[in-house]
Amino acid sequence: MPDSMATKMAGSVQVVKDDTVKRTPMARPSIGREGKPIRLLSNHFAVKLNGVDAVFYQYSVSIKSEDDKVVDGKGIGRKVIDKLLQTYSSELDGKDFAYDGEKCLFTVGPLPQNNFEFTVILEETSSRAVGGSPGHGSPSQADKKRVKRSHLAKKFIVAISYAAKIPLKSVALALRGSESEHAQDALRVLDIVLRQQQAKRGCLLVRQSFFSDDSRNLVDLTGGVSGCRGLHSSFRTTIGGLSLNMDVSTTMIVTPGPVIDFLLTNQNVRDIRDIDWPRARKMLKNLRVKAKHNNMEFKIIGLSDQPCSRQTFPMKVRNGSIEVQTMDITVQDYFKSKQVELMMPYLPCLDVGKPKRPNYLPIELCHMVSLQRYTKALSSQQRANLVEKSRQKPQDRMRVVTDAVKSNRYDDDPILSSCGIEIEKHLTRVDGRVLSAPTLVVGNSEDCIPNRGRWNYNNKRLLDPVKIERWAIVNFSARCDMSRISRELINCGRSKGIFIERPHTLVDEDSQSRRCSPVERVERMFEKVKTSLPGPPEFLLCVLPERKNCDIYGPWKKKNLHEMGIVTQCIAPSNKMNDQYFTNVLLKINAKLGGMNSKLALEHRQMIPVVTQIPTLILGMDVSHGSPGRADIPSIAAVVGSRCWPLISRYRASVRTQSPKVEMIDSLFKPLYDGKDDGIMRELLLDFYQTSQQRKPKQIIIFRDGVSESQFSQVLNVELNQIIKAYQSMGQGDLPKFTVIIAQKNHHTKLFQVDSPDNVPPGTVVDSGIVHPRQYDFYMCAQAGPIGTSRPTHYHVLLDEIGFSADNLQKLVLSLSYVYQRSTTAISVVAPICYAHLAAAQVGQFMKFEEFADTSSGSGVNSSSAAAIPELPRLHADVCSSMFFC
Template sequence: MGEGPKLEVSKRVPMARPGVGKEGRRISLLSNHFNVRLTATDAVFYHYSVAIKYEDDKAVENKVIGRKVIEKLVQMYSSELDGKDFAYDGEKSLFTVGPLRQNIFEFQVVLEEASCRGIGNPGNESPGEMGDKKRQKQVKQTKAFKVSLTYAAKIPLKSIAMSLRGTDSPQTQDALRVLDIILRQQQANRGCLLVRQSFFSGDPKNFVGLGGGVTGCRGFHSSFYTTLGGLSLNMDVTTTMIMTPGPVIDFLLANQNVREPSMVDWTKAKKMLKNMRIKTKHSKMEFKIIGMSELPCNKQCFPMKVREENGESQTKDVTVCEYYQKRRQIEVSWSANFPCLDVGKPKRPNYLPLELCDLIPLQRYTKALSSQQRATLVEKSRQKPQDRAKTLTEAVRNSRYDDDPLLMACGIQIEKQLNRFDGRILTAPTLLLGNGEESVPNRGRWNFNHKKLINPVKIERWAICNFSARVDMSHVSREIINCGRSKGIHIERPFTLVEEDRQWLRAGPVVRVDKMFEKIRAQLPGPPQFLLCILPERKNSEIYGPWKRKNLHEMGIVTQCISPGKLNDQYFTNVLLKINAKLGGMNSLVSVEHQQSIPIIHQIPTLILGLDVSHGSPGRSDLPSISAVVGSRHWPSISKYRASVRTQSPKLEMIDQLYKPTADGKDDGMIREILIDFFQTSGGRKPAQIIIFRDGVSETQFSQVLNIELNQIIEAYKHLGDGPLPKITLIIAQKNHHTKLFQADSPDNVPPGTVVDTKVVHPRNYDFFMCAHNGMIGTSRPTHYHVLVDEIGFSVDDLQKLVHSLSYVYQRSTTAISVVAPICYAHLAAQQMSQFMKFEDSSDTSSGGGGIAAVPDLPRLHRNVCNSMFFC
């Protein structure tokens, strides 16, 4: 198969920092890293494995119970444990500073919980739901647990000090994890909801209603990091989604967007409420919902012992309503006709009328948000830079971390003000527009007012299709022609305007698209160069996926969708930027690209790759993930790209089809397509250098990118023939992190072009933060770039300027973007083609009978559009 000799690449590690950048104007910055003084570096954490079991040897899996058991254990056996303080992660790990007196402990722990127990338990009534008030008495319900602690490892705190000096220690991350666990335990003791490295309190002032029974809950991310400036605590504002606390019925009405309980879909309600916790209004007790009754409250019966007048008792079936009326003196009113909540056990139901139940606070909502909920969340959770900085400073001051006995034992002192240091502002690249005109971006922005595109296309054979949107198609046609001509795009009148037949309005989206194409074929003499589609709705139209699939997979037609709304000149300008790029034109170039003066890249054939994986929304775990690679073409251009897209297993982050050898000795992987296209569009040259930008992986996955994905890329290159291997530069781009930058002397966001490669970066590895875009609202989030490999040998300044320039070549926009264009294009390609899968038959994308589903292949792009920037 022409694979060549096996490379010695199984142990690649991230490269060390070669130096820091010098270019750019100095700027004084703050970050949300708080300096930490570490004075007791000789302290040692001792790690003990924890096993908590019930009396029947069944393992305890509930973290809340686990924390209660360990808390009680510390109280009961303080002397046996030498009075030591613990850091417990809520699961299977417990840490102390210094050792315990022995390596293995076995303990018995008893938890007491107050409950009401009636005389003559009929069997189906739970504690607190049985017997009348005269016969109730308060008792203690106890549960016994078996706890074992077993010594596992020593974690010296000096490993952090070694890391700060640039010496990698395998125990550094373990020591940082213990410090994070100490912070988490402190917040758990305060009753906060813990979500990974973040915590959320139940204070209603932190709640933001999003509609649909969902509330955004503001909290804080906190984590220790080793940085070039020393140990720091990174604090950031974050938000999680919770179910809106309060009456269960209020949640259901809001969640299903109905006005009356009679309109509730109880099948959906049962699924939504399962495992949620409620508190009863009458007994103030908490329960977990396991299901709902099959019958309404006034018909659902259960057997109960009833004492007759002669003193004898017998078992009778009573309804839930009767029980509450006679035994609890509670009149069940409106919920009598609706199902009850079942809070018992699978074979011992315990029914509660809906009107007596409230959802308790801080219960996570994990379903996908609607577009409206997302928009509300973004709008209400954004903060101006100075407000966020103030919030974070107050959070650290109010946390009283310095009072924590474990942190004190480690000699850890956390400063109370934001970290201060210098950054640099890189000069924006000059852009070249049409007619040889230059544009110097101002604060990361430029426009095409009274200007031409540098390489406009000519559109001759095209049509407009309207899916029943209330839009004047003739007006749309005139406006887009006039706007296009003002930008240099010659657009003929559309061949036809195709209106959807009203009879198909209520048909499924696939049928509507097929019927539209029947009309297009009938009215056009041949395939059009381009189709403009007017969608019926402004957001998330179900037409979009089938329309794109029909055009890009079956017909090979470039298409642009627009939605009804503000169809003004600015809107049409933005649409035309996309259309021009899709049809092979260019809107602007960075001038160094046009002048062929980008260091290193323009001397040697260089391929730029962008890699990304798009996962299905939380509510669609049956859909496969979509991996995408875009590659530059027409070297020495850095602005033109082609995409290759595949499906892979749901939620799999590593790309597994970069290189895909087949049984007949061929390669059906994504990189092969990109390499062949580069060769064909770059004068028959193979790339001697490859720059790879990879999105969306965490530090724990760097090794896999280095040793699995990079190997695939090399194997794909070798498969195409002999010769020297290309030099590789591999850069990870992270947006999902919690480092924020603030101007020290201004309330505004940091200016576009801000770069930081000191103080808050890694103490050894080669990384930097860049804020290339102009943050207009909220607080800007810089992109964190990690250079894992640089065989090409860029200087630090040249590499940072290249990354900065690649934020200005995004053809859809007249602003600098926050991450390099190849990654944005890969993300767009993956997302657009993921729409192909949403309307497949469900049996194709989910397993039947509980088996593992085969991942369906993604329909391939038609040969007429596969080389286009269809994703633009």
């Protein structure tokens, strides 16, 4: 589109908003009134603050060993501080510490002086003990050394120095809605007290969650990985007072048990001789094991090159009474001399030593230590198992968290009690409202009223069905009846109003092509498609070889959407290919090809409050990151924008790469050397103008996913400024009014019905009791929750220049949960955010990121390495404005 059109779109000039003006999240203007009242419970426990005059004193901690090396291991730090407390209690006035396991400790009231230095004597930890394994001297010497060293102790120098004062009164001020400098710090101290209590019980701590070593909490996810169920706890300021938020939490751990069992299940083999040892070496590195012959813990650094029967190490032995000589001995013989007969000497050893000083342990003698986090990406099967096995009915979850608060006996904690903190033992009661579901319009302008968040197309037609004339089916699967698929798709489509001609051709993959790389398989398939069709098809249905996320999916999507400009729908072979299955497939196809399945009745009649009267652009923004532990994979930023105003059901996407693990979107405005803007917003603003009767947006509603409270300021002052600059760069004109809303799913507040064991009904909204004491937020459960416990979405309104009433804003948010074209259910978060997530995931599949590992890993995660970030291939002009992500 020429720049003259862009300039025309912008209109007349207005004073530029100053970048230096810092925006802060707005205060709550009012609460909603509409909807049917409902009595609810929440997993918040009221906290009484009886001692607001208490002051926390923060001290910096430095722990060094005798040789002046800084000690930074969390486990050893806690042991040292516990010992210090026992040894020097009188010097510290008998004060109790809240220690974060690293470099900070806190007391209620001051210590006798600002600076201390203590010497702490701690018995040698077992993992650093010397004897009992090969590589450490002769058997007799090892025995003597072990006996001696068990009585040896290690000396630590602990320096404690005053750092800051944190008054508990700041929490009381925050509860009254005042801006309080130290409120978050004080809450952090209280959270550290809870964490310390769990650490002393031997729990695994993961941020604000803790997990105990109890086999009843484990669920097998296959592959040597278990889901470990624990609890999350955090103090929160709410409009109803201070509360303790307690929830069930799950983390992934390495399944405890014999190392051999772990390797067999991890590699999905039955026989130990089938283990891929290079893969095992990679998987085992840095995991901890316990040796059953001496009950000591070790960290694995690698595997031996030879099996136990041939792997040797030098050992000093006495020849007579004086002469000492060094001889090589095998690991098997060493253990035989210790009366340990190895059953599998043909296996390699675990190396638990140091890089230049190996220490070998036979694998058969080792067990995986429990509560070791598994931080690698889960397979799709493991994720499915985790979801299925982590489900809990609302009543069960209520019982678990209530029992946890009672059994943890928080009131007995000396620090909490010295602050006058008392925690209630029952769930907080909350007033909620249930908003009515919006009426939808389907084919023949027929009204469709959702029931419990659901509707269907039985005996109904789609609102705006497309006609498919030139299309084909390509088949990468050897076990699929394409004729049946074609027939049933056509029949189902016609019953829903989509006229589908017979496919021009059914293209099977050659059997020899199946041995090629995914990219080569796609290229060969396209050659066959070209020779089989007279011209480019409108649409291709692709039958994948197996699961949806197979290797072919990314290259296939890239070929179609980037190079060819063809809309494509992928399906995987399934036993459940019934009418409902094909209906769901057709909902996606119709939306991708420009049709519409349904829309809101108010949208159809152009009666949506605030939005219909004034040109309004709705944005959904999300960033998806690479799997855990992969700092070399670029993050994908996706923004979808509404089009064809006054519709709010049709969107297009713009997607870019950015530095790994960076959450803020840096390409909303992207000026080039020639002064032009190549950013995301320019694309979406021009598209809105083209499809909305040459109207520029006078209102922009931004829904932003995936940011925490600490990043709200960046959304308001960095991302919003980029959007403003992108708008201004397109010409002169008054700036639109903005409403900025954050949607959070990753939180721990749950809602329960007082008088029903079922989940809360769809449309439930809460904007009192457990919400922020000052800021403008609310919880909404738009979806029906037939399984498990529903998680409401937590919406934070950071800015509202448009000036929605609380009721109108909540109804708009609920309505946007009903315009998701892929589904016949209300979804848990507004559709623009779901679309942004889908667009990021799908376009991210275009790239083989492994190719860029060398360029982007080492230099990687900061913005200065932007040059190393590979650019995404842009969408073909024929599909860039489609809902290809649907």
